[in-house]
Amino acid sequence: MSSLTSPSLRPLKSFRLAAVLTAVMLLAACGGDDCVINNTVTANMAFYLSDGNPCQINDTLTVSVVRVQGDSVVLNRKLGATGLSFPLGYASACDTFVFRFARMGVSDTVFIRHDNHPYFISLDCGTAMFHTLTAADCTHRLMQSVVITHPEINYDAQENIQLVFGN
């Protein structure tokens, strides 16, 4: 036992201690970044009644976004929709969505204003465009109001907008 503390073995003990510290550091730093599968973020909209309860659209709903070169369909003839997710424009500050209710034969339009934030993820995972919702409005045939609940649109899967219908 006494030989373990002899001066001749002390450098060896120090070396072992340094080796153990190095191994601990190597193990502690293991890990890496995972990339998301799709870099495009979406705004998540849910439908509500004016009394605050979630609702389902008992109609065939088609939603399209208004573009200069022709409208683009975001949701196509969906029956019983409770909400939808859609991307926002990267260059535009305001996007216009037309909601068509086939059976009732009426349409409403939703306007969403937003700021765009170019987002650098990493050299290996690429880039994305995040958004901050600044204002929202709608026409009032069936819709009552549009409420922004979480303005930041990023990779967090949370409700961003509540679309409120009259009872």
Added chain:
Amino acid sequence: MRKKTFSLCLAISLLASLSLRAEDELPFFRGVSVSADVFGWIYPIFVSDAYYNNEVSLSANLLNRFFPVVETGYGHCNTVGELYGIRYTTAAPYFRVGLDYNLQYKNPSPAGFIFCGVRAGYSRSTYDVSAPPVTDPVSGLAVPFQLSAVPCRALWGEALVGIRTHVWRGFHLGWTIRYKRLFSNCTSQNGNPWFIPGYGVHGTETFGATYQLIWNF
């Protein structure tokens, strides 16, 4: 900051005074050393000039046991990612303060010693990112992607082990392996930095190494 510096000095003094019990006859202050990290100079020449740090350090020898250290350097990064063609550039100074502890202080050897240590690092930088245009999912048009002078203030800690060997007179060689952990993240509305001067490639944890030329005075 003054409080932190005072606390560090107090801790060093306390540790040093404890060790004086057996070493009263030895001087407390045993000189200073200046060192330059050659790893930061060699790496861009022989390995890759995508990113590197050039640094020098100043340390004091207290009882041949404690070595308070100040390190300063300049970090560079100018690289293009192969996968997405994203160019990332930054360059800024950085600073570290810390303490090395001689693991062989009880059995000093003229050949050198093994030591462990800790550092606190800080850098304040800005970075630029330019990427190929991204396609707008609404309009279908190409939108340029450019970030300029995004600010980043980073604070991190390091735990290290190293060896210092005597070569000739006051000249020594030494290396350290460092485990680094980021304390304050630079995440902003525009994302994370990819490279932080003095720290390395961004991540909660990373590794670093130095190979130093050391002059003792």
